[in-house]
Amino acid sequence: MATNSDVRVHTPPTPEERAAIKARIKENAARRKRERYVPVVPEMQMGFIHNNVDCIGCRACEIACKDKNGLDAGPRFRRVQYVEGGIFPNVFAFKINMSCNHCAEPACLPACPTGAIWKRADNGVVDIDSTLCIGCRKCEAACPFGAPQYDPHRNVVAKCNMCIDELEAGRKPYCVSACMMRVLDVGPIDQLRDGTYQTKARGPNDQVVSQVRGMADPDLTKPSIVFIPHSKGRVDG
Numbered sequence: 007m008a009t010n011s012d013v014r015v016h017t018p019p020t021p022e023e024r025a026a027i028k029a030r031i032k033e034n035a036a037r038r039k040r041e042r043y044v045p046v047v048p049e050m051q052m053g054f055i056h057n058n059v060d061c062i063g064c065r066a067c068e069i070a071c072k073d074k075n076g077l078d079a080g081p082r083f084r085r086v087q088y089v090e091g092g093i094f095p096n097v098f099a100f101k102i103n104m105s106c107n108h109c110a111e112p113a114c115l116p117a118c119p120t121g122a123i124w125k126r127a128d129n130g131v132v133d134i135d136s137t138l139c140i141g142c143r144k145c146e147a148a149c150p151f152g153a154p155q156y157d158p159h160r161n162v163v164a165k166c167n168m169c170i171d172e173l174e175a176g177r178k179p180y181c182v183s184a185c186m187m188r189v190l191d192v193g194p195i196d197q198l199r200d201g202t203y204q205t206k207a208r209g210p211n212d213q214v215v216s217q218v219r220g221m222a223d224p225d226l227t228k229p230s231i232v233f234i235p236h237s238k239g240r241v242d243g
Contacts, residue, residue, distance in 0.1 A: 031138055034121035043116045051130035052168060053108065053195030053230030055207045058218060058239055061101040061189045063088060070184035071105070074169065081155035083166040084181050089220060089239065100236035102218055103190055105181070106153035106166035107229030108132045114145035114154055114165075130195075130230065131170055136162045150222035151229065168192065195230040208234060217241050 019027065063086055071077075071084040084105040092098050108125075112132045115123045122138035123145060125131070134154075141161035146154040154163045169179035173192075177183070182190050188206035197203035199214060208214065214232040216224045218239040233239075 027137055031120050031140060034138055045111055046125040046127055046130075048125065048127050048130035050128070051108070051110065051195045051230050052173070052192060053130075053198055053232070054105070055191050055193070055198045055205060055214065055232050055234075056103045057187075057189035057207045057212070057234040058100045058102055058236045059234055060187055061086075061103060062187055063101045064186065066184040066186060067103065067181035067190055070180040071166070074180040075164070077155075078157070078159065081157055081164065083153075083155060083164075085152070087220070089236075091238065098236065098238040100239055102220065102233075102239070104151060104221075104231065106132060106168070107151055107227070107231045108168060109230060110228035113148040113150065113227050117144040117148035119144065126170075129168075129173065131168045131173070132165075133167045133170060134163070134165055136160075136164045139163050150226050189234075195232070198232050215240065215242065 065086050068082060068084050068086055072082065075083060077083070084103070087102040087104070088099065089102060090097070090099040108131050110130070112123070112125060115125060115132065119142065120138045120140055122136065123132065123134045126133055139162040141156070141163065143154075143156055143163060145163055146156055154165045156163050169181075172179055179192055182192050191198075191205040191207040193203040193205060198205070199216075201208065201214070212234045215235050216229075216232055218233050218235050219241055220239075
């Protein structure tokens, strides 16, 4: 049973704080109308790798993410999806683990009317300033991977920012650190793709793919994620 200490209380802003927030939103919205959107090409693009075969679906990554970001019930920045199928005795099951994919061409970014979403030039992380969010949910509708998460209590959208504070401190994101099977990792996406990045998520003979069954077409936004696919999860035959 939940106690009073388990309930998160969102303190409403003061009239002065509300006025300052509205002024920032109007300023950003006006700037967005003046500027033409130009995709950011970062110095180095960070991305995720997930081993669909060895993941046990413990959801430790989900829990660590919710704890790090103080999320109430409902919004989930990281989501473990269970995929099952087949007919006995030829059955199969595997897990797909995704959050924001920090896409090279994020659909959420140009959809935001207030400039609350931006792509970092140094590491390619798609970040968000929820204080500029007006709750229109256009980013949520634009993202083919369901990354933006709407908080009905605060009427704002938030999402994974790859634990940017941890990255800047030289540490891994909370979800990666919490993975007991070491099937989830983060690194430069080019090195994750060509196998030159040292990670326990990938074995010496494992080949990575950019899309698995049940996932939206990566050509839509060029997500920064690769998978070690289950044999039944491959889309390339």
